[in-house]
Amino acid sequence: MxxxxxxxxxxxxxxxxxxxxxxxxxxxxxxxxxxFNQLYQVPRQIVWSEDGNSFSYRISSKEDKDVLYLIDAVAKNKTAVDVVEVAKQMSAILAEEVKLQAVPDRGLNVLDANELEFVERNSKWKWNTIENKLTKIGDATGQNFDRRGGYWGGRGDDSKGEPVESPDKLYTAYIKNSNVYMAKKGDPKSEKQLTFDGSPGEYYTARIQWSGDSKKIAVSKVRKTEIRQLTLLESSPIDQLQPKLQTRDYVKPGDALPQYYPVVIHVEDGRVIRVDRAQVSNQFSLSNLAWRSDNSAITFEYNQRGHQRYDILELNAINGQTKSIISEVSTTFIDYSGKKYRNDLDKTAEIIWASERDGWNHLYLFDAGTGVLKNQVTKGNWVVRKVIHVDEENRKIIFEASGMKKGEDPYLIRYYTIGLDGKGLKELTPEAANHQATFNKNHTRFVDVFSRIDQAPQAVLRATDGRTIMNLERADIADxxxxxxxxxxxxxxxxxxxxxxxxxxxxxxxxxxxxxxxxxxxxxxxxxxxxxxxxxxxxxxxxxxxxxxxxxxxxxxxxxxxxxxxxxxxxxxxxxxxxxxxxxxxxxxxxxxxxxxxxxxxxxxxxxxxxxxxxxxxxxxxxxxxxxxxxxxxxxxxxxxxxxxxxxxxxxxxxxxxxxxxxxxxxxxxxxxxxxxxxxxxxxxxxxxxxxxxxxxxxxxxxxxxxxxxxxxxxxxxxxxxxxxxxxxxxxxxxxxxxxxxxx
The missing domain is CATH 3.40.50.1820 (Alpha/Beta hydrolase fold, catalytic domain)
Incomplete structure (x- = not known):
C-alpha cells in the first residue's frame, strides 16, 4: 500500500x-x-616560480585578512608580503592614495624566493621581500587577464583563415574558392591551385598543416551541414522596453554533423592522397590531425557516432594506405569526453593511451608505428583519474588515482608514480584524504593540500619521491x-x-x-x-x-x-x-x-x-x-x-x-x-x-x-x-x- x-x-x-x-x-x-565561512589558514592560488624553487600562496587569516606568502622551497622558509607597505609605497609612487585589501592576483608571477610581480592600476609592479621595496616596472594597459571563454556551443567557420607559412618559410598555403592554393611568399603571380573539387557545400578547411620538410600539406575536406539555432526570448532587457530574441549555435541529438576527410597533398607534383572514407564513416568527430616526425604519414583521431568506437588512424603519405593504430571498441559507450588520454612519445615511437578495456580506467603503452600493445602500465581494481606528467627520460609517470586502498572511500584522490613498464608503483601522498597537488614546472616538488569532507585541510610541500619537505599550513576551524x-x-x-x-x-x-x-x-x-x-x-x-x-x-x-x-x-x-x-x-x-x-x-x-x-x-x-x-x-x-x-x-x-x-x-x-x-x-x-x-x-x-x-x-x-x-x-x-x- x-x-x-x-x-x-x-x-x-x-x-x-x-x-x-x-x-x-x-x-x-x-x-x-x-x-559557516570561518575557515582559515588554507592555501589557495598557488603560483610556482619558473625554476621551481619557490612559490606563493594565499590564505584567509582569522584577523579577516588576505595574506600572501612567498616560500623558499630550498631554504624551507616563508615570508608574508606586507600589503600595507605595498599600498603605502604604491601611493607614494603614483602620488595618490591607494588602498589594497590584498596583494593583487592579476598578473601574479613569482620570480624567485625573494621577488614577485603583479599588476595594479594598469601598471606592472615588482615587490622585493628582503628590501621591502616596491618598484614600478612597466605599463600593463591593454593586457587581458580575463580567463572567461565564450559561449560553450559556438561553432567557428573553418572554411576561412589566414595563409599558413611553410616551415622553410618559402611558401604559404591558403584557401581560395573552397580549394587549397599555394604561392611563394611575396610573389602572388606564383600562385598554384592544388585542389579542384572544393565547393561551398564540401570545402577544404583552412586548418592547413605543412609537413616538417615543407613538401606536403595535410588538410581535410569537409562535408558541411546546417547548424541548429537555439532561440531564446529575453522578456525584460535592461536597455529597452520591448523583448529581444537571442540565438545560439546549438546542435542536438540526431542532428546531422559535418564530416571531415583528411587528405595529403604533395606540393611539387600536385598528387592528392585521400583517406579511405569507409574507415571514417558516420563521424561524431575527427580531430588531432598531426604529421609523423619523419613526414611519412599523418595521424588523427576518429570518434564514430554512437561512441562505441574510437580510433587513432594513420593516412600514409607515400602509399595512401589508411590503417588503424589503436582501436577502442565497446558494447556500451567509450567515455571519450572524460577519460581519453593520449601522449605520443616521439623519441621512442610510443603512445601512452587510456582505456577501460579491462573494466577499469588504466594506462597502456603502444608501439606508435604498428599499434602493437607493449604492456599495460597500470592495473588493478582502481582507476587512473588523471595523468600529471610523463618523464620520458626516466620513463616514469606521475598520476592521480582513486580506489587503490581497500576499505577506504574509493573516490579519494591520491598521487602515485610508476614506470612505463608497469613496475615500481610508488605512493606520494600517504594520508587517507582527498589530495590536491600543485606541481612545479619540472615536477620535482609539489604543494599538497589534503582534506576530507569530515577532516579539516592540511598543506605540505613534498618532493616527487614522496618525502615531506616542509609543513605549510593546518586549517583553523575553531570559529x-x-x-x-x-x-x-x-x-x-x-x-x-x-x-x-x-x-x-x-x-x-x-x-x-x-x-x-x-x-x-x-x-x-x-x-x-x-x-x-x-x-x-x-x-x-x-x-x-x-x-x-x-x-x-x-x-x-x-x-x-x-x-x-x-x-x-x-x-x-x-x-x-x-x-x-x-x-x-x-x-x-x-x-x-x-x-x-x-x-x-x-x-x-x-x-x-x-x-x-x-x-x-x-x-x-x-x-x-x-x-x-x-x-x-x-x-x-x-x-x-x-x-x-x-x-x-x-x-x-x-x-x-x-x-x-x-x-x-x-x-x-x-x-x-x-x-x-x-x-x-x-x-x-x-x-x-x-x-x-x-x-x-x-x-x-x-x-x-x-x-x-x-x-x-x-x-x-x-x-x-x-x-x-x-x-x-x-x-x-x-x-x-x-x-x-x-x-x-
Whole structure:
C-alpha cells in the first residue's frame, strides 16, 4: 500500500511536537552562509616560480585578512608580503592614495624566493621581500587577464583563415574558392591551385598543416551541414522596453554533423592522397590531425557516432594506405569526453593511451608505428583519474588515482608514480584524504593540500619521491565549530546488487534532536560524466546545511551510472539516464534509516539542477513509492532537446530509449508534489525542455508549480528560486506554512 500524505497525518506531526520549519529555523538558515565561512589558514592560488624553487600562496587569516606568502622551497622558509607597505609605497609612487585589501592576483608571477610581480592600476609592479621595496616596472594597459571563454556551443567557420607559412618559410598555403592554393611568399603571380573539387557545400578547411620538410600539406575536406539555432526570448532587457530574441549555435541529438576527410597533398607534383572514407564513416568527430616526425604519414583521431568506437588512424603519405593504430571498441559507450588520454612519445615511437578495456580506467603503452600493445602500465581494481606528467627520460609517470586502498572511500584522490613498464608503483601522498597537488614546472616538488569532507585541510610541500619537505599550513576551524557546525557524516552501504558499495554524506541541522523525526531530502546530480559527492573539506557543500537547518536531514549520494568507479558501475547509465542510480540511492537511504531511525523515509524529497533537474523530476515519475516531493531547476527533461555531445555520449544515437527516459513522455506518471524552475535565457539546457514538460503536465491534469525567472540563464533559480525551493519542502514535507519572507 502506498503511503499518501493527508492533512490528518501532518497535524499529528505538529501535535506531537515534531514539526520544524519555524521562523527561528529560517533565521538560523539565513545566517549559515555568513557564519559557516570561518575557515582559515588554507592555501589557495598557488603560483610556482619558473625554476621551481619557490612559490606563493594565499590564505584567509582569522584577523579577516588576505595574506600572501612567498616560500623558499630550498631554504624551507616563508615570508608574508606586507600589503600595507605595498599600498603605502604604491601611493607614494603614483602620488595618490591607494588602498589594497590584498596583494593583487592579476598578473601574479613569482620570480624567485625573494621577488614577485603583479599588476595594479594598469601598471606592472615588482615587490622585493628582503628590501621591502616596491618598484614600478612597466605599463600593463591593454593586457587581458580575463580567463572567461565564450559561449560553450559556438561553432567557428573553418572554411576561412589566414595563409599558413611553410616551415622553410618559402611558401604559404591558403584557401581560395573552397580549394587549397599555394604561392611563394611575396610573389602572388606564383600562385598554384592544388585542389579542384572544393565547393561551398564540401570545402577544404583552412586548418592547413605543412609537413616538417615543407613538401606536403595535410588538410581535410569537409562535408558541411546546417547548424541548429537555439532561440531564446529575453522578456525584460535592461536597455529597452520591448523583448529581444537571442540565438545560439546549438546542435542536438540526431542532428546531422559535418564530416571531415583528411587528405595529403604533395606540393611539387600536385598528387592528392585521400583517406579511405569507409574507415571514417558516420563521424561524431575527427580531430588531432598531426604529421609523423619523419613526414611519412599523418595521424588523427576518429570518434564514430554512437561512441562505441574510437580510433587513432594513420593516412600514409607515400602509399595512401589508411590503417588503424589503436582501436577502442565497446558494447556500451567509450567515455571519450572524460577519460581519453593520449601522449605520443616521439623519441621512442610510443603512445601512452587510456582505456577501460579491462573494466577499469588504466594506462597502456603502444608501439606508435604498428599499434602493437607493449604492456599495460597500470592495473588493478582502481582507476587512473588523471595523468600529471610523463618523464620520458626516466620513463616514469606521475598520476592521480582513486580506489587503490581497500576499505577506504574509493573516490579519494591520491598521487602515485610508476614506470612505463608497469613496475615500481610508488605512493606520494600517504594520508587517507582527498589530495590536491600543485606541481612545479619540472615536477620535482609539489604543494599538497589534503582534506576530507569530515577532516579539516592540511598543506605540505613534498618532493616527487614522496618525502615531506616542509609543513605549510593546518586549517583553523575553531570559529566554525563554535557556531555549532558539525561535519557531514560519510556513510556507505551496498547498492541494488547487495555487494557494490555506494557512498554518500548525511547532513543534520545544528539543533538536531535524535528524538525527533526528520524528513529526508536528497540533493541529486547523477550525470554520468563524473562523481559528485564532495570529498574535500567544505563547510556548507551546495548550501545543504541551509536547507537542513529548516528541519531536514539532507543527503547526497553517488549511485551506479556515475563515473570514477569500474566500467560496469558506469555502464548502468547506457541508454538509460532515467535510472540515475535510483535503486542504489533508495537502498542507501533505507540502510541509513535502519541505523538512524529519526530519518523518516516515508517523507523523502529531492532536488537538483540541469542533469539533476532531470533526475529529481524522474524520481517522482519513476519512483513515486519512495520520493514524494521534488524541485527541479533547468532540467534536461527530454534528452532529445539538449546538447548533442553530452546526450549522445551516454544515450547513443536517437532511438526509442530517448522516449523511455523522457520526463515529458512520462509526465502522466506524476503522483507527488513537483516544482519546476527555469531561467528564460538558459543556453546550456534548452528551456523549452521545461516548457514542454509543463505542457504535458497540464494536458494530463497534473498539479505542479512552475517558476520562470526572467533574464536568468542556467542556474538553480538564484536567491528567489532558493527561497521558493525551501518553502516548497517546508510546506509539503513538514506540513508547515512557511513564514513571510520579510519576517526573517
Amino acid at each position: 502506498k503511503l499518501r500524505f493527508t492533512g490528518v497525518l501532518l497535524v499529528l506531526f505538529q501535535l506531537s511536537g515534531m514539526a520544524q520549519g519555524t521562523i527561528e529555523d529560517y533565521k538560523r538558515a539565513k545566517e549559515i552562509r555568513s557564519t 566554525l565549530e563554535a557556531t555549532g557546525w558539525k561535519a557531514p557524516e560519510v556513510f556507505a552501504s551496498t547498492g541494488r546488487d547487495g555487494k557494490t558499495d555506494i557512498w554518500g554524506i548525511i547532513i543534520r541541522p545544528k539543533n538536531f534532536d535524535p528524538e525527533k523525526k526528520y524528513p529526508v531530502i536528497e540533493y541529486i546530480y547523477a550525470g554520468p560524466h563524473s562523481s559528485f559527492v564532495p570529498k574535500s573539506f567544505n563547510a556548507n557543500p551546495s548550501g545543504m546545511y541551509e536547507l537542513a537547518e529548516l528541519g531536514f536531514v539532507v543527503v547526497q549520494i553517488d549511485g551506479m551510472g556515475t563515473s570514477n568507479r569500474s566500467k560496469a558501475f558506469h555502464d548502468v547509465a547506457w541508454k538509460n539516464l532515467k535510472d540515475a542510480g535510483f535503486p542504489d540511492r533508495i537502498a542507501w537511504m533505507k540502510a541509513a534509516a535502519k541505523v538512524y531511525p529519526y530519518m523518516d523515509i516515508d517523507r523523502v524529497g529531492i532536488y537538483g539542477t540541469s542533469a539533476g533537474g532531470q533526475s529529481s523530476t524522474g524520481a517522482l515519475l519513476f519512483h513515486p513509492e519512495f520520493y514524494k516531493v521534488g524541485v527541479s531547476s533547468c532540467g534536461c527533461h527530454d534528452n532529445r532537446m539538449d546538447k548533442i555531445w553530452w546526450n549522445e555520449q551516454w544515450m547513443g544515437t536517437v532511438d526509442k530509449h530517448y522516449e523511455e527516459c523522457s520526463n515529458v513522455e512520462n509526465a502522466s506518471r506524476l503522483e507527488g508534489k513537483l516544482m519546476l524552475i527555469v531561467g528564460e535565457l538558459d543556453d546550456n539546457v534548452d528551456p523549452s525542455s521545461t516548457y514542454q514538460l509543463v505542457n504535458q503536465l497540464i494536458k494530463n491534469g497534473k498539479d505542479h508549480e512552475f517558476i520562470m525567472v526572467p533574464g536568468m540563464g542556467h542556474s538553480s533559480g538564484g536567491d528567489f528560486g532558493e527561497k521558493k525551493r525551501r518553502d516548497f519542502f517546508v510546506k509539503h514535507l513538514l506540513g508547515v506554512d512557511p513564514p513571510a519572507w520579510n519576517q526573517y
